[in-house]
Every structure is written in C-alpha cells, then in structure tokens.
Amino acid sequence: xSNWTPIIxxxxxxxxxxxxxxTDTMNVxxxxxxxxxxxALRDACPHKGGPLSQGIVHGTSVTCPLHNWKxxxxxxxxxxxxxxxxxxxxxxxxxxxxxxxxxxxxADVA
Amino acid sequence: xxxxxxxxxxxxxxxxxxxxxxFKLTTEQYEITVIGAxxxxxxxxxxxxxxxxxxxxxxxIILNDRDWYEENGINLLTGDPVVKIDRARQQLxxxxxxxxxxxxxLLATGSNPFIIPVPGHDKEGVIGFRDIADVxxxxxxxxxxxxxxxIGGGLLGLEAANGLIKKxxxxxxVHLLDTLMERQLDKPAANLLKxxxxxxxxxxxxxxxxxxxxxxxxxxxxxxxxxxxxxxxLVVMAVGIRPNIALAQESGIHCENGIVVNDTMQSYDPKxxxxxxxxQHRNICYGLVAPLWEQAKVAANHLANxxxxxxxxxxxxxxxxxxxxxxxxxxxxxxxxxxxTLVLRDPAMGVYKKLVVxxxxxxxxxxxxxxxxxxxxxxxxxxxxxxxxxxxxILFGQHDLGDAGHGDETRIAALSNDAEICGCNxxxxxxxxxxxxxxxxxxxxxxxxxxxxxSSCGSCTGLVxxxxxxxxxxxxxxxxxxxxxxxxxxxxxxxxxxxIRQQKLKSMDAVRDFLxxxxxxGCAACRPALNYYLLANWPEEYQDxxxxxxxxxxxxxxIQKDGTYSVVPRMFGGLCTAxxxxxxxxxxxxxxxxxxxxxxxxxxxxxxxxxxDLPAMWKDLxxxxxxxxxxxxxxxxxxKTCAGKTWCRFGTQNSTGLGVKxxxxxxxxxxxxxxKLAVSGCPRNCAEATIxxxxxxxxDSGYELHIGxxxxxxxxxxxxxxxxxxxxxxxxxxxxxxxxYREEAHYLERTAPWVERVGLQTIKDVLLDDAEMxxxxxxxxxxxxQYAQIDPWKARAEGEQxxxxxxxxxxxx
Numbered sequence: 038x039s040n041w042t043p044i045i046x047x048x049x050x051x052x053x054x055x056x057x058x059x060t061d062t063m064n065v066x067x068x069x070x071x072x073x074x075x076x077a078l079r080d081a082c083p084h085k086g087g088p089l090s091q092g093i094v095h096g097t098s099v100t101c102p103l104h105n106w107k108x109x110x111x112x113x114x115x116x117x118x119x120x121x122x123x124x125x126x127x128x129x130x131x132x133x134x135x136x137x138x139x140x141x142x143x144a145d146v147a
Numbered sequence: 148x149x150x151x152x153x154x155x156x157x158x159x160x161x162x163x164x165x166x167x168x169x170f171k172l173t174t175e176q177y178e179i180t181v182i183g184a185x186x187x188x189x190x191x192x193x194x195x196x197x198x199x200x201x202x203x204x205x206x207x208i209i210l211n212d213r214d215w216y217e218e219n220g221i222n223l224l225t226g227d228p229v230v231k232i233d234r235a236r237q238q239l240x241x242x243x244x245x246x247x248x249x250x251x252x253l254l255a256t257g258s259n260p261f262i263i264p265v266p267g268h269d270k271e272g273v274i275g276f277r278d279i280a281d282v283x284x285x286x287x288x289x290x291x292x293x294x295x296x297x298i299g300g301g302l303l304g305l306e307a308a309n310g311l312i313k314k315x316x317x318x319x320x321v322h323l324l325d326t327l328m329e330r331q332l333d334k335p336a337a338n339l340l341k342x343x344x345x346x347x348x349x350x351x352x353x354x355x356x357x358x359x360x361x362x363x364x365x366x367x368x369x370x371x372x373x374x375x376x377x378x379x380x381l382v383v384m385a386v387g388i389r390p391n392i393a394l395a396q397e398s399g400i401h402c403e404n405g406i407v408v409n410d411t412m413q414s415y416d417p418k419x420x421x422x423x424x425x426x427q428h429r430n431i432c433y434g435l436v437a438p439l440w441e442q443a444k445v446a447a448n449h450l451a452n453x454x455x456x457x458x459x460x461x462x463x464x465x466x467x468x469x470x471x472x473x474x475x476x477x478x479x480x481x482x483x484x485x486x487x488t489l490v491l492r493d494p495a496m497g498v499y500k501k502l503v504v505x506x507x508x509x510x511x512x513x514x515x516x517x518x519x520x521x522x523x524x525x526x527x528x529x530x531x532x533x534x535x536x537x538x539x540x541i542l543f544g545q546h547d548l549g550d551a552g553h554g555d556e557t558r559i560a561a562l563s564n565d566a567e568i569c570g571c572n573x574x575x576x577x578x579x580x581x582x583x584x585x586x587x588x589x590x591x592x593x594x595x596x597x598x599x600x601x602s603s604c605g606s607c608t609g610l611v612x613x614x615x616x617x618x619x620x621x622x623x624x625x626x627x628x629x630x631x632x633x634x635x636x637x638x639x640x641x642x643x644x645x646x647i648r649q650q651k652l653k654s655m656d657a658v659r660d661f662l663x664x665x666x667x668x669g670c671a672a673c674r675p676a677l678n679y680y681l682l683a684n685w686p687e688e689y690q691d692x693x694x695x696x697x698x699x700x701x702x703x704x705x706i707q708k709d710g711t712y713s714v715v716p717r718m719f720g721g722l723c724t725a726x727x728x729x730x731x732x733x734x735x736x737x738x739x740x741x742x743x744x745x746x747x748x749x750x751x752x753x754x755x756x757x758x759x760d761l762p763a764m765w766k767d768l769x770x771x772x773x774x775x776x777x778x779x780x781x782x783x784x785x786x787k788t789c790a791g792k793t794w795c796r797f798g799t800q801n802s803t804g805l806g807v808k809x810x811x812x813x814x815x816x817x818x819x820x821x822x823k824l825a826v827s828g829c830p831r832n833c834a835e836a837t838i839x840x841x842x843x844x845x846x847d848s849g850y851e852l853h854i855g856x857x858x859x860x861x862x863x864x865x866x867x868x869x870x871x872x873x874x875x876x877x878x879x880x881x882x883x884x885x886x887x888y889r890e891e892a893h894y895l896e897r898t899a900p901w902v903e904r905v906g907l908q909t910i911k912d913v914l915l916d917d918a919e920m921x922x923x924x925x926x927x928x929x930x931x932x933q934y935a936q937i938d939p940w941k942a943r944a945e946g947e948q949x950x951x952x953x954x955x956x957x958x959x960x
Contacts, residue, residue, distance in 0.1 A: 045955055053668060053694040057954040064954075071668045088710045091698040093671040100671035102698040102706055105602075107671075118597045137957075 041129065041136040047073065048133065055090040055099075058137060065126060066090030067135060068110055070097055075128045075135050076110035083108075083121025150178040151250040153450065154239060156229050156394070158183025160192060161423025161439045162255030163211055168447030170219060176451060180222040180247060182229055182239075187279055188213050191587060193436050193619065196303075196469075199282050199310030210587040232398035234416055251418055251450060254395055254406060258388035258424040258434065263298065267360030273382045276307045285383065289314035292380030296320075296369055298357055300327040302467060304385035305344065309469045311383075312348055319350040319377060321357060321369070323386075331465045331476040335492065336499050336515040343472055343497070352377070390425045390432050405432040410457040412446040422446045428460060435463045440589055455637050455663055464525045466518070466616060475521035475616075478511035478528050479503060486510065491542040500542055507535045520544040522612040533906045545609060568610050571603035576614060583618045591615065604860050633672040635664050640893035644680055653685050655692065669695075676894035679781065682817055683889045686931035693948060699779035702951060703939045704761055707754065712761060714753045715778035716768050717814060720788045720806030720826075721749030730771030738764050748785030748823065750776055762952050766944035774814070774938040781895070782817050783885075786810040787825040789833035791845075800845035802828035805874055809843075812878055813885060815936040816928075819892040819901075822885070823857070837865045840888075840898040841881055846870075850877050854884055854910070855902030863899040866907045869915055883914055883921040886928035 050056050050069040057080060058065040064080035066089050074097065080090045087103030097110045107116040113123040127138035155162040158181050166179065183189075187209075194208040216223040224241070231240040232252070239247045260275025262268050272288065274281050288295065289311060297308040300322030308318045320327075326337045341351060352371075360382060361368035368378045390405035401407050401415035405427030412420050412428075422442045424434060438461035448456035464477035482488050482503045491500040498516035502509055502524065508531050512524040523545040527534060534541055562568075564577030582588060582597045594611055595602040601611040631637050638646075643662065652658045655677050659669065669677065674695035681689040693701050704712030716731065731751055735743060741755040756764060765775075777784060788806035792798030806826040813824070825836035826843040835858075836842025842853040842865050849872045856865030868884070871877055887910065892901040902910065913920050943952070 042957055044957055049950060051694055051950060056950065059954045059956050061958055085708075087708075088706075091702070091706060091710070093674060093697065094694065095668050095670045095674065096666055103708065105671065 041138055043134050044137050045135050046133050047075065047130055047135055050075070050135070053094045055092075055094065057088075057090045060139065064088070064090070065137065065139075066099075067128065067137065068094055068099060070094065070110070073130075074110075075130055077126040077128045077137055078108070078110065078113050079124040079126070081123065082106055083113075083115055083123050084119070089123065151176060152248055153177035153179045153251045153253065154247055154249040155179065155181045155253045155255060156239075157253075157255030157257055157423070157425075158185065158187075158189055158223065158225065159255060159257050159423065160189065160210065160436060161257065161443060162253060163189040164439055164443035165253060165255065165422050165446045165450070166219070166221070168443045169450055172447060172451035172453060174219070177251075178222075179220070180224065181216070182227070182241070182247075183223070183225045184228040185278055185280070186226045188216065188223070188225075190279065192278070195276070195279070195282055196306035196310055198279075199285055199307065200313040201310075202313075205279065207584065229394060232394060232400075234398055234400075234419070237418065249418075251420065253446065253450070254400075254414070254419060254421040254425060255423045256391040256394060256425045259391050260384060261387045261389050262384050263357060263386060265357055265359055267362065267366070268384075270360055270362050270366045271364050272362075272366040272380060273360055273384065276303055276383055276385050277388070281383075285311060285381070286314065288381040289316050293317055294319075294379045295381040295383065296377060296379040297383045297385055298369075299385035299387070300324075300351070300353075301330065301385060301387070302328055302465060304383070305340075305349075305467060306469060307383050307385055308349055309344075309347075311381075316381070317350075318348075319352060319379070321352045321355050321371075321377075323354065323356055325353050327351075328467070328474075328476075331480075331513075332474070332515075333480055333501060333513050336474070336476075336501070336513045339494075339497060339499055339515045340467075340472065340474060344469075347471070388424065388434050390427065392425055395421070395425070403427055403430075410445075410459060411449045411454075412442055412458055413449065420446050420450065428458065431460065433461065433463065435465065436589075437461060437463055453665065462525075462529050464521065464616075466521070473514075473516055473518040475514040475518035476512065477521070477525045478509070480511035480513045482511075489538070489542055502541065504534070504538070507533050507538070509534060517544075518617075519613055522616050523609060530904075532904070536903070536907060568614065569598075569600035569603070569607045572599040574598050574600035579611060579614050580618050583615060588615070589619055632676060633670055635659075635666045635669050635673050636662060638662050640676070643677070644684075644891075647680050647684050653681065653688055655681065655695065671697075675700075675781075679817060679819065679894050683931070686934045693951070700781070701948075702758060702761065703765075703775055703779060703943065704756065704758075705779040709755075710758075711754070712756045712758055713778070714756050714761070714764060714768075715746065715750055715776035716773035717776040717785075717810075718750040719810045719814075720786055720803050722788075722803060722807060727771070727773070730768065730773070734764055734767050734771075737767065746778070746785075747787075748776075748778070749787050750778075750785065752778070759952055759954060762944050762946075762949075765940035769938065769941045769944055773940075775940045777815065780817065781820050783813045783815070783822045783824075785823055786813075787823070787834045787836075787839070789826070789828050791826075791828035795828055797831060798828035798845070799847045800828055800850065802826040802834065802843075802845055805843065805845075805850075805877060806834075808874065808878060809881060812882060812932070815938075816885065816889070816932060817935060818885070818889060819894050820897040822888075822898070824881070838862060839865065841884060843877055843881075848872075850874075852877065852880055852884075855898045855907070857897055857899045859897075861899070863903075866902060868911065879921065879925050880914060882928040883924035884910070886924040886931075887913060889928070889931075890924075 055066045055068045065077050066080040067077045080088050082101040084106045087101045089099050091102045092099040098107050100107050106119050113125040115121045129136045189211040191208040191210050197203040227241045227243050229239050230242050237249050260277045274284050295311045295316045295318045297304045298321045300320050308320050311318045326334050356372040358372045359370045360366050366382050368376050370376045392402045392406050395406045396402045406421045406425050408414055408421050408426045408428050414421050442458050445456040445458040467474045487504045489502045501513045503511040509528040562576050566576045568576050579598050579600050588594050601608045678692050678695040698706050738760050740753045744752045746752050786806040786809050788803045791802035822840045824841045825834040825839040827834040827836045828845050836844050837853050838856040838858045844851040851870050852868045853865035854868045856863050
C-alpha cells in the first residue's frame with residue numbers, strides 16, 4: 038500500500054510548473070496546476086523517455102519537451118491519437134505539504 | 148439535470164462530422180439521435196467513384212461503423228426517414244409514425260441528384276449517382292448489360308463513366324456544352340482531358356441535348372433534340388445536384404435554393420441548425436465536400452454553447468478521381484477583362500497550367516497533367532499572397548523556390564509507397580495514404596496527429612498536403628487562410644497581436660479574457676507565443692513568465708535527448724582570446740564535459756551538462772567575462788564574421804569589428820524565432836551573409852544590407868535591402884529591421900517566410916523611404932534592449948529561479 042512521504046511544500050513548486058524528485062531508482066516529476074492540484078508522474082515520457090518535468094503544464098496535462106506528446110497528469114495517458122502511459126503516483130497535500138505515495142509496486146514498474 | 152435532446156436528420160458526412168467536432172467540445176450536453184434514410188452507417192460519399200471503379204470496397208469507405216455510434220451513445224435510426232417537423236412542439240414524425248422530441252435539431256439532409264424531367268426519365272435503368280444504392284445498381288447493370296450512357300460531362304459524370312468502363316461497359320458521355328467539366332476547366336484543359344479519356348475508351352457526344360428516354364419498362368435508348376438516337380441499357384444522370392430541402396420547406400423553415408443559414412449555421416428557426424450540401428450560406432450552395440469541415444466546426448461550436456465560431460464561406464478546389472488523370476482547378480479560372488493569365492503548355496508531355504492573376508494575386512488556377520503544385524497555388528490564392536517577387540518562376544512550381552532539397556523528388560504520383568515523405572519522423576507515403584484511408588482523415592492537422600508526418604520541422608508540409616489532396620480528392624480541406632493560433636482560440640496571430648496593442652493588454656490573463664480563450668491557461672503552443680508578444684510589445688512593464696517558456700528558454704540551455712543540457716557562451720563576432728579559451732577549457736575540466744564542438748555560429752558548444760550543474764558553471768563562465776549565447780532561444784543568436792581587412796588581402800572593411808558592434812547592439816533580444824547575422828568583408832562572402840536573417844556584405848564603397856535569408860529547412864537567399872555608407876547606418880537599419888520583425892512577425896515565423904508573406908516592398912517602404920519611421924523603430928529596439936541585455940546566466944548563478952535547477956532527493960520506500 039501507499040507509503041506517504043512528505044517531499045516539499047506546495048509553495049516550492051511553481052504554479053503551472055514542476056519539481057523533480059530523485060529517488061534511489063528513478064526520477065519522479067511532481068506537477069502543480071493553476072488551481073493548485075498536485076500530480077506526480079514518473080519523469081519519463083512513454084514515447085521516448087523525455088523528461089516530462091521539463092514540459093509546459095497547461096490545464097491538467099503536460100506537453101513533453103522532446104516531441105510534444107501531451108500527457109494527462111491524472112492518468113499518465115497520452116492524449117490525442119498517441120498511445121502510451123506514464124506511471125502515475127498518488128499525491129496529497131496537507132497543511133501546505135505535498136506527500137508522494139511511493140509503493141513497492143510502482144517502484145517495480147519503474 | 149437531464150440532458151438536452153439533439154436530433155440529427157441525415158446520417159452523412161456533414162451531420163456526423165458535426166457530431167465529431169461536438170464531441171471534442173462536450174460529450175455530456177446532449178442525448179443524441181441520428182436519423183438516416185440510407186440503411187448504412189456514415190460513409191465517405193466522395194469515394195463512391197473508386198468503389199464503382201473497383202479500386203475500393205464498400206467497407207473501405209465507411210467512416211464511422213456502428214460501433215462508433217454505440218461507443219458515443221448515439222441512437223442511430225436508419226431506413227425510417229423523417230416525414231414531418233412540428234416546430235411549435237419541437238417534435239419529429241418518421242415514416243413509421245415514430246415521434247421524437249428535440250431541443251436542438253441539425254438538418255444535414257445533403258442533396259439529391261437532379262433528374263432531367265424528360266419523357267421516360269422514370270424508366271427502369273435510369274439513375275443518378277449519389278449513394279451506395281446507385282453504385283449497386285450500376286454494378287448490377289455492368290454484369291448484365293453492355294451499353295451505358297452517362298448524361299453530364301462534369302466531375303461526377305466522368306467519374307461514373309470511368310467506373311463503368313472499368314467494369315467492362317461501353318460508355319458514351321453525353322454533354323450539353325462543348326467543354327467537359329466547364330465549371331472546373333477552361334477549354335484547353337478540357338480538350339486534353341477529353342483526349343486522354345478517349346484513349347481510355349470513353350466516347351463522347353458533345354453539344355447534345357437529351358429529348359426523351361426510350362424503352363418500355365426498361366430503358367433501351369435515348370433520343371436527342373436533333374432527332375438522332377443512341378442505344379443504351381443504362382442511363383446515369385449526372386447533371387448536377389439540388390439541395391435536399393423538401394422537409395425543411397414543408398416545416399416552414401426559410402429556404403431559397405438551399406436552407407438559408409447565417410454565419411453560425413443557424414437556420415431561420417433558432418433551434419434548428421443546418422450543415423452540408425443542403426444549406427445556402429451567403430447565397431452559395433456548395434456541392435463539394437471540403438466546405439463541410441469548416442461548417443461542421445462552427446455548428447458544433449454553437450451547439451456546445453461556446454458561440455464564438457463563424458463560418459465565412461469557402462474557396463473550393465477540385466480534383467478528378469480518375470486513375471491516371473491529374474487535374475486540378477480552383478477559384479476564378481476564367482479570366483475577366485483586365486486579368487493577366489500565366490500559361491505553361493507542353494502538349495507532348497500532356498501538361499497545361501494556367502494561373503489567372505489580378506493585381507499580382509492568384510485568382511484562379513487550372514492544371515492538367517502536373518498538379519503537384521495545385522495545393523500551393525490554392526494556398527497562395529486563399530491567402531491573397533502577392534506573387535510579384537516570384538511570378539517569373541511561379542509556373543515551374545514551388546520546388547523552384549527551394550524545397551528542402553526535395554526538388555523533383557516531390558512528384559507525388561510517381562512516388563512509391565515506401566518513399567520517405569517526412570524525414571524527421573520517418574513516415575513513408577504508404578503510411579500516410581493508409582492512415583488517410585483507414586482513419587478517414589481530411590485535414591493536415593488530422594494527418595499530423597495520426598502519422599506525425601509534417602509535425603516536426605514542417606518542410607514536408609507541401610508534400611503531405613499533396614498526398615492528402617490526391618488521396619481524398621475534392622474532400623481535401625486546405626488549411627484555412629485564417630489560421631487560429633492554436634486549439635485554444637479562434638483568433639489568428641495577427642488578431643492577437645492587434646488586440647494586445649490596441650487594447651493595451653499587458654498580461655496573459657488579460658489577453659485570454661479579452662479574446663475569450665477556450666482554455667483557462669492555454670497550451671504549450673499559445674503560452675510561449677503570448678509570452679513573447681507581451682514581452683515584445685510591453686518591454687518596460689511585462690513580467691516574463693518562466694512557466695510559459697519552452698524548457699530551453701526556461702533553463703537557458705538546449706535540452707538534449709538524454710535530458711542533459713548544452714552550454715554555448717557568447718563570443719562576440721566570433722572573436723576570442725587565449726584567456727577566453729583557457730576559461731572554457733577550465734570549465735570543461737571542472738564539470739567533466741563529455742564533448743565539445745565548434746558551432747556553425749563561430750563559438751564553442753559544451754555538451755552533456757547536468758541541469759543541476761548549470762548555475763555553478765555559468766558562475767565560472769560569468770566570472771571569466773562570458774554571457775549567455777542564447778543558442779537555445781527564439782532570440783538573437785550569433786554574428787558570424789570573416790577575417791576582414793585587418794588580415795585578409797581581399798577585405799574591404801573591418802568586418803569583425805562591425806560584427807562585434809552588431810552583436811553588442813543585438814544580443815539578448817527575444818525574437819519570434821531564432822535570428823542570425825553575419826558580416827562578410829568582401830563580396831566573396833566567406834561569412835555566408837546572404838543566408839542570414841540580416842547579412843552585411845562589405846564592399847569598397849560601403850555596406851550592402853541583406854535580409855530574410857536562412858539555411859536550415861528551406862534554404863533561402865536574402866533579398867538586398869539597400870546599400871549604406873557608414874557603420875552607424877548599418878546599426879540603425881539593422882535595429883529597425885529587427886524591431887519591425889519583432890513587432891509584426893508571427894511567433895515561430897522566421898524572417899524568410901515573414902518577408903515572403905508581407906512582401907519585400909512593404910519592408911523597404913518603411914525602412915528606406917520613411918526615415919522617421921526607421922528611427923522610431925530603432926529607438927523602440929534600443930529601449931527594449933535596456934531590459935533584455937541582462938545576462939540570464941549571471942542572474943541564475945546568483946540564485947534567480949533557483950527551484951528550476953534543484954532536484955529533491957528522497958529515498959524510495
């Protein structure tokens with residue numbers, strides 16, 4: 038089950054931007070939307086592994102900086118005719134602190 | 148709240164396309180019923196000809212199968228047509244007495260073939276060419292009978308005749324006039340067409356007026372007005388179509404030739420919309436498919452209660468779908484008094500091209516035999532492009548303007564299916580054709596989304612459009628001449644720039660509010676554009692938005708495929724000292740730079756830098772006197788120079804010194820796209836100044852100024868702007884040119900296409916003939932430079948945007 042890890046305050050993630058979380062095994066991109074929703078994806082585009090954290094965030098999606106794939110932040114699914122899915126990690130915000138749910142399973146997938 | 152009821156009468160391309168557009172906007176608003184007279188799901192009507200010719204099967208042309216209706220929760224009723232609309236009660240009655248209620252109604256009833264009301268027109272074996280049933284009748288006739296007559300030598304008639312010949316019938320085309328396809332062709336092209344078709348076995352009776360269809364129950368011949376007769380077992384009437392408006396008329400909706408709609412595709416009854424061949428918009432009824440795509444978009448927009456789209460009419464183009472015949476026509480191809488015509492005629496090659504030109508704009512085009520450039524001419528026509536700069540070569544086609552080195556390889560028809568079209572994404576012709584056919588694609592955007600062809604550098608866009616045009620024929624919808632900036636808005640770049648300036652909009656939210664953006668915070672395409680426009684227009688006030696910049700400009704380095712960055716320090720004019728090189732070498736050692744390269748812009752690129760290391764590296768470079776080279780930005784890049792007269796025995800002026808001055812003036816400036824300069828010390832032009840956005844070629848008596856060149860995707864040689872006498876003038880003209888470009892070009896438009904779009908003369912008018920304007924442009928440029936020439940590297944080395952470069956380390960559970 039999810040193991041909530043406090044990572045950063047909400048304020049430290051720019052609106053419509055992201056921060057990169059480095060774990061032992063991979064990078065996770067944590068995004069903040071204009072409405073202060075927070076999403077986390079493995080920082081690798083399903084297309085060619087581009088760092089999604091470096092993309093432009095709009096609405097609840099991010100556009101990969103390498104080849105403009107548009108990824109839905111909530112599901113990790115590629116939008117439009119493209120097909121592919123980035124691993125999603127659960128997040129929650131409590132008292133301005135962002136928590137990331139890294140479970141064993143997702144670590145395996147990575 | 149229960150959903151509103153939307154009923155679509157007509158299960159054809161127009162109605163269903165409108166639903167597809169609607170689903171892009173909302174899937175929740177309506178409970179949808181589609182009523183179709185034919186017992187088939189939506190199919191591609193313009194592909195009936197290839198089905199008849201046996202080149203395609205019926206299942207190949209189905210656009211939406213029954214699963215599609217189910218997946219989208221659409222209630223599809225086929226084979227039970229609507230017979231009555233009760234507008235007061237908002238109810239429909241079908242033939243089988245079913246009663247349906249609607250909140251909104253979409254009439255997409257299409258058109259009917261016109262049957263000439265001569266005696267005998269109702270005999271067995273007399274049909275139109277409109278739907279699958281007609282094709283089935285023709286196919287059945289082809290296997291039982293020998294002779295066929297097609298009445299009407301227009302597009303549809305010739306396609307029908309071609310199909311019947313392919314099926315082994317002996318076919319005569321009867322035409323009232325002396326010119327085939329007179330609505331699309333002029334006489335010379337029509338004659339070439341007729342000759343080719345005759346070679347393929349088609350017979351013609353020109354200027355023949357049908358008087359009577361002969362026979363008992365079934366047709367066995369035709370008598371003409373002059374008394375002559377011809378034997379036949381099948382008569383296909385293809386003399387035109389009439390909008391199908393009977394139902395609308397009976398229910399009291401205002402109709403003339405078609406159902407009259409306004410620019411929002413709304414009929415006289417505000418609850419009833421209409422699209423497709425049944426409508427009359429601004430007095431025009433369209434008989435081709437292409438206008439549908441725009442109409443469907445607008446209707447969907449209003450059905451979804453967004454209410455901002457307007458349909459303003461279409462310019463259409465035609466292509467005949469007969470294998471082996473290349474024919475294209477668009478616009479007003481019959482010249483009027485005062486028009487000029489440009490003609491290329493090569494009877495031996497079977498090539499004929501005619502352009503009708505008025506005031507240096509293309510008004511119409513007819514092409515036969517070689518239609519590759521049809522899409523290009525059509526685009527020039529729609530955009531109203533001034534062709535004066537290239538009219539002497541325009542008939543030879545676009546490749547003559549330089550087409551990414553594809554040159555003559557661009558003969559679409561001759562290409563095999565495994566020919567690579569999109570070199571960036573490795574997409575072959577066959578992939579594109581397959582996607583177009585199987586997925587029912589009609590627009591360039593569709594093809595880009597599904598195949599990726601033309602979605603990267605864009606140099607193959609013309610090729611992809613040609614493939615699209617040749618695959619779907621007249622259903623092809625050219626990119627509208629007014630292109631919205633992106634999917635978030637209906638407004639074009641020019642409209643957005645205009646609004647920012649006139650309404651004094653100074654923030655991104657203000658722009659999006661005022662222009663009614665569809666998305667709250669835009670997308671990856673419009674945000675960088677808006678950020679640039681605001682910055683360029685309000686340099687003193689606008690606060691740059693880092694989150695609206697592409698990563699390269701946000702991180703001030705070029706992102707590489709592995710997620711590392713490259714660093715290019717600025718070397719003014721390409722000059723450097725031993726100390727500069729030593730400092731770069733030290734930095735390279737300190738940060739374990741895996742690879743270094745001398746760039747084409749005469750500086751040094753350090754590759755493979757981790758993002759976290761960037762600020763520290765910049766600090767070291769900054770302390771050694773370097774500033775950012777902006778090698779990553781839509782910005783002024785470099786000034787390339789040659790040795791110049793200090794050393795070179797041919798040099799006429801101090802090209803390096805002038806290069807340094809130009810770079811000092813322009814560095815740090817944000818631009819619509821990248822911008823490169825060069826200064827060559829003599830006409831030998833070693834600095835390649837004539838393929839730069841702004842190039843200076845020194846001559847003994849002064850300085851030649853060249854604009855609008857680039858290497859890259861499409862090599863374009865500069866245009867000569869003027870010659871000036873002093874370095875001060877070079878700087879002023881350069882600054883003024885840059886500022887005009889910065890203020891007027893579209894975001895991501897380089898100077899080369901910009902100069903071609905607005906015309907060299909417009910730029911000369913301002914820069915050469917209006918000293919005051921030039922001076923004020925130059926002043927505005929210098930003002931914006933006060934805010935732009937702050938080294939972003941130094942600022943970040945001192946902590947600005949620190950979060951951008953710091954990762955957060957955690958241990959995974």
